[in-house]
Amino acid sequence: MSAADAPSRLEIFHRRLAEESETLPKRLRQCADLVARAPERIAVSTVAELAEAAEVPPSAFVRFCQLFGFSGYSEMQKLFREAYAPRWPDYPTRIEVLRDHGQDSPGALLAEFMEAGRHSLARLAETVDPDALNKAVDVMAKAQTIHIAGFRRAFPVASYMAYTLEKMEIPAMLHGAVGQIETRHALREGDALVAISFSPYTPATIELAEEAQRRALPIVAITDTLTSPLRRLNGTVLTVNETDVGAFRPLTATLALATALVVSTGTRRIGSR
Amino acid sequence: MSAADAPSRLEIFHRRLAEESETLPKRLRQCADLVARAPERIAVSTVAELAEAAEVPPSAFVRFCQLFGFSGYSEMQKLFREAYAPRWPDYPTRIEVLRDHGQDSPGALLAEFMEAGRHSLARLAETVDPDALNKAVDVMAKAQTIHIAGFRRAFPVASYMAYTLEKMEIPAMLHGAVGQIETRHALREGDALVAISFSPYTPATIELAEEAQRRALPIVAITDTLTSPLRRLNGTVLTVNETDVGAFRPLTATLALATALVVSTGTRRIGSR
DNA sequence: CATAGAATGGAACAAATATTCCATTCCAGC
DNA sequence: GCTGGAATGGAATATTTGTTCCATTCTATG
Numbered sequence: 001m002s003a004a005d006a007p008s009r010l011e012i013f014h015r016r017l018a019e020e021s022e023t024l025p026k027r028l029r030q031c032a033d034l035v036a037r038a039p040e041r042i043a044v045s046t047v048a049e050l051a052e053a054a055e056v057p058p059s060a061f062v063r064f065c066q067l068f069g070f071s072g073y074s075e076m077q078k079l080f081r082e083a084y085a086p087r088w089p090d091y092p093t094r095i096e097v098l099r100d101h102g103q104d105s106p107g108a109l110l111a112e113f114m115e116a117g118r119h120s121l122a123r124l125a126e127t128v129d130p131d132a133l134n135k136a137v138d139v140m141a142k143a144q145t146i147h148i149a150g151f152r153r154a155f156p157v158a159s160y161m162a163y164t165l166e167k168m169e170i171p172a173m174l175h176g177a178v179g180q181i182e183t184r185h186a187l188r189e190g191d192a193l194v195a196i197s198f199s200p201y202t203p204a205t206i207e208l209a210e211e212a213q214r215r216a217l218p219i220v221a222i223t224d225t226l227t228s229p230l231r232r233l234n235g236t237v238l239t240v241n242e243t244d245v246g247a248f249r250p251l252t253a254t255l256a257l258a259t260a261l262v263v264s265t266g267t268r269r270i271g272s273r
Numbered sequence: 274m275s276a277a278d279a280p281s282r283l284e285i286f287h288r289r290l291a292e293e294s295e296t297l298p299k300r301l302r303q304c305a306d307l308v309a310r311a312p313e314r315i316a317v318s319t320v321a322e323l324a325e326a327a328e329v330p331p332s333a334f335v336r337f338c339q340l341f342g343f344s345g346y347s348e349m350q351k352l353f354r355e356a357y358a359p360r361w362p363d364y365p366t367r368i369e370v371l372r373d374h375g376q377d378s379p380g381a382l383l384a385e386f387m388e389a390g391r392h393s394l395a396r397l398a399e400t401v402d403p404d405a406l407n408k409a410v411d412v413m414a415k416a417q418t419i420h421i422a423g424f425r426r427a428f429p430v431a432s433y434m435a436y437t438l439e440k441m442e443i444p445a446m447l448h449g450a451v452g453q454i455e456t457r458h459a460l461r462e463g464d465a466l467v468a469i470s471f472s473p474y475t476p477a478t479i480e481l482a483e484e485a486q487r488r489a490l491p492i493v494a495i496t497d498t499l500t501s502p503l504r505r506l507n508g509t510v511l512t513v514n515e516t517d518v519g520a521f522r523p524l525t526a527t528l529a530l531a532t533a534l535v536v537s538t539g540t541r542r543i544g545s546r
Numbered sequence: 547c548a549t550a551g552a553a554t555g556g557a558a559c560a561a562a563t564a565t566t567c568c569a570t571t572c573c574a575g576c
Numbered sequence: 577g578c579t580g581g582a583a584t585g586g587a588a589t590a591t592t593t594g595t596t597c598c599a600t601t602c603t604a605t606g
Contacts, residue, residue, distance in 0.1 A: 025583060043317050044354045046563060057585050062565060072565060074592085081317040106410045107403040110533035114394045117529045121387045121394075130380040137379045153436060156429035160524065163425060199310065225309035227291040241311075250532045251433065252525050256390045259523045260383035298553060319593060330555050335595060345595060347562090 416465030
């Protein structure tokens with residue numbers, strides 16, 4: 001039942017499908033063909049719809065599912081749904097539950113975070129627009145100094161970017177790292193701001209971004225939901241949707257994105273020197 | 274109702290969501306947040322599941338849908354299904370798209386980091402010893418204050434751990450974050466040290482670890498190679514081997530490990546309270 | 547501190563969806 | 577062409593899921 005083996009179970013299913021569909025009777029073969037042809041529709045369709053698309057009666061489709069070892073259509077659908085949007089729980093209760101069942105060995109938890117990480121990375125391909133990414137690198141490559149703002153959960157990302165830029169000898173400034181010192185006046189013409197913020201959005205990040213906007217500096221925003229206040233500014237927005245485990249959200253995908261961003265910036269700067 | 278304008282209708286919906294979510298009453302705001310955070314889940318979930326994730330009763334979720342002009346949940350779901358079904362995960366294709374934007378494009382680089390990340394995560398399972406992990410959690414759960422040391426590249430990980438521990442209300446101290454101030458005297462009996470360091474090993478981290486050793490405090494070390502100086506101390510060692518892209522090493526796996534460590538510590542503390 | 551109006555939670559009800567069952571059809575082998 | 581077993585379609589049933597309604601709880605206001 002763990003999230004970890006859901007994708008592999010799907011793999012196995014597809015392999016069996018390929019092997020056996022040859023020897024299946026007519027109607028069932030039609031079902032198999034449809035599943036092979038449009039697996040993504042299974043997650044969001046009813047048996048009736050699928051059956052119609054395969055030109056078989058619903059009962060035939062259910063028989064097909066049972067032939068492959070599922071109790072019925074619903075069970076098979078569950079497999080496909082989880083492959084798309086796996087494991088839920090947004091609430092700490094889950095952790096409680098795990099603990100009470102004695103299954104919260106650190107190893108099990110690590111496995112979950114690994115799985116969540118893999119999923120986040122996979123989704124990154126969907127949420128990041130290549131053009132926006134390109135635009136962002138452009139902005140950063142042209143900036144004199146790159147300002148970086150990210151607090152609380154976003155801070156590790158911000159500090160990593162600052163560190164890597166420094167290593168590449170690119171002028172960068174990590175904001176608000178210390179002592180609550182206002183640093184907005186460091187924003188100067190010709191600079192650019194990278195603002196990183198996730199729900200719940202830290203006001204300081206938003207304020208700095210607004211300040212940058214007032215001064216007409218280009219902004220690159222790394223954020224999550226569609227309601228993010230960073231979206232209201234007219235900067236280049238890169239969306240990351242981390243998959244969370246319990247109430248915790250690892251930064252796996254965000255860091256991959258951040259790394260790509262700074263390294264690209266580095267190579268582009270060298271290229272145009 | 275054509276498929277063509279479905280995305281735009283979704284756009285409109287999201288904009289309204291962003292605008293109005295501020296002024297919504299508590300429960301409905303929870304719904305709005307969830308929808309903003311995980312829109313793709315709507316396509317494959319029942320009201321009950323969604324409501325649970327948003328921590329509201331199903332009826333509240335239905336009210337939310339109606340507030341935004343839908344007849345109920347089903348109608349809203351239809352919108353999401355249409356918008357998300359056509360462009361499905363299809364991970365390999367997506368990655369191709371990113372790559373095809375040009376050989377040295379940011380997209381191609383991102384794709385590489387994503388691959389590297391996945392690889393690192395996969396290897397994590399091999400390099401981390403479950404017993405060591407368990408031991409590490411034990412040490413951290415028993416400590417009065419958890420000290421965390423990690424500089425340069427390891428700093429993002431250290432700061433993330435400190436942040437998460439703080440969120441869970443566990444006493445933690447992030448060392449050397451600022452001003453080169455010596456903080457070794459903060460190490461007190463009953464505490465534990467988590468030292469994070471990768472090649473080339475920052476002397477400050479090693480020194481602090483040695484200091485901890487002298488004072489007979491338990492040490493948890495997160496490090497990479499087998500020649501790491503952290504290995505010479507008798508602490509609990511967790512090995513991470515990140516796959517690097519060119520000269521750059523993303524922290525994907527390390528962060529997953531760090532998160533698991535911290536969250537496990539949290540649950541174990543609660544359990545033994 | 548009382549009150550009205552809004553917000554909320556839950557349980558009863560309605561609709562949709564999946565599953566089972568059985569009468570009918572098909573087809574291979576005699 | 578007959579016969580038995582497999583395959584099929586559809587209608588009846590069971591189950592899940594969505595929606596409505598109302599009693600109760602909040603909250604802002606006088």
